Amino acid sequence: MRHAALALAAFANAISPAAGAEPVMLEPASKWAADFARDKCRLVRFFGPESARNVMILEQYDPGERFALVVGGPAFGIINARKASTVRFLADGSPTKAEPLVGPMDGYGRSLFYLSVALAETEAKPDPEAAAKAPALLDSALAAQVQFVEVSDGTGAVRLMTGPLESAAKVMNRCTLDLLGTWGLDPEQHRTATRRPRLANQQAVSDKLGQTIPWQKLDNGNGTDALRIRLITSSDGKVESCTLVETPDPKITERLCKSLAKAKVEPGLDAAGQPMRSYITINIFVGAPITVTKVVGT
Numbered sequence: 001m002r003h004a005a006l007a008l009a010a011f012a013n014a015i016s017p018a019a020g021a022e023p024v025m026l027e028p029a030s031k032w033a034a035d036f037a038r039d040k041c042r043l044v045r046f047f048g049p050e051s052a053r054n055v056m057i058l059e060q061y062d063p064g065e066r067f068a069l070v071v072g073g074p075a076f077g078i079i080n081a082r083k084a085s086t087v088r089f090l091a092d093g094s095p096t097k098a099e100p101l102v103g104p105m106d107g108y109g110r111s112l113f114y115l116s117v118a119l120a121e122t123e124a125k126p127d128p129e130a131a132a133k134a135p136a137l138l139d140s141a142l143a144a145q146v147q148f149v150e151v152s153d154g155t156g157a158v159r160l161m162t163g164p165l166e167s168a169a170k171v172m173n174r175c176t177l178d179l180l181g182t183w184g185l186d187p188e189q190h191r192t193a194t195r196r197p198r199l200a201n202q203q204a205v206s207d208k209l210g211q212t213i214p215w216q217k218l219d220n221g222n223g224t225d226a227l228r229i230r231l232i233t234s235s236d237g238k239v240e241s242c243t244l245v246e247t248p249d250p251k252i253t254e255r256l257c258k259s260l261a262k263a264k265v266e267p268g269l270d271a272a273g274q275p276m277r278s279y280i281t282i283n284i285f286v287g288a289p290i291t292v293t294k295v296v297g298t
Helices: 074-078 128-133 166-182 187-191 202-212 250-260
Strands: 024-026 041-047 054-060 066-072 085-088 096-098 101-105 109-118 149-152 157-160 226-233 239-245 278-285
Touching: 024 074, 041 166, 054 074, 054 157, 054 166, 066 149, 074 109, 074 157, 085 109, 096 109, 166 187, 202 250, 202 278, 226 250, 239 250
Parallel strands: 024 157
Antiparallel strands: 041 054, 054 066, 066 109, 085 096, 085 149, 101 109, 149 157, 226 239, 226 278
């Protein structure tokens, strides 16, 4: 169940059932199992009969309302990789349009990796200022309303009968806040923060990274589909340290972190409105034009 076992290459030739088919409904075959590490929090659960086992993984690398969702196993062969699929967590909620990375997972065959989903999506355009002010955690009250997790491509659907995710959300929130402590930050200060840090020169950082990333070296079939960069930022707006999460090549780390050393940062603010030490996360998805897809606080 190691993350490195996900070889998320292109995968085709999926078979979809006839339009209007009922969802494939899978009952749990296990309780949630925690798989926590220094740089991420993960919950794993299995579904379906032992002869055709399926797996669902919830994963976060820092506190937030969004998370990665991985589902794999024989049931997901009906979800067509050539279509933008949807994910739904609430029975009366609108499905989230999300096209996953698709490929084999060690031990489970075909898998779908949704890089960033939320329990509920809003159709309104995100307000960067509002997002920067509110402490971001999974909404356990909203998670309590979940009865299933459904993945669909419009013609076929797989429904994992999870039941309420309230406990899972609370465990993930606790774990991600604890992660901050392992990075030398104050979890309680972040839970009550009034503003998270953000890059003042985000476009310049994005352009610099695009020129720095050794794309050919990364695109070598080793399953690397995302670069996750964590910056620890000081209260006076400087980058204290830089880490490439789950990227073992020290040369890549040195090269990218050097390009980020002088990034301009607007520091986070604590509950009293005072500048605080914090962090910024940058996710870069390999195989697409360079873009800062997620910066905490923006």
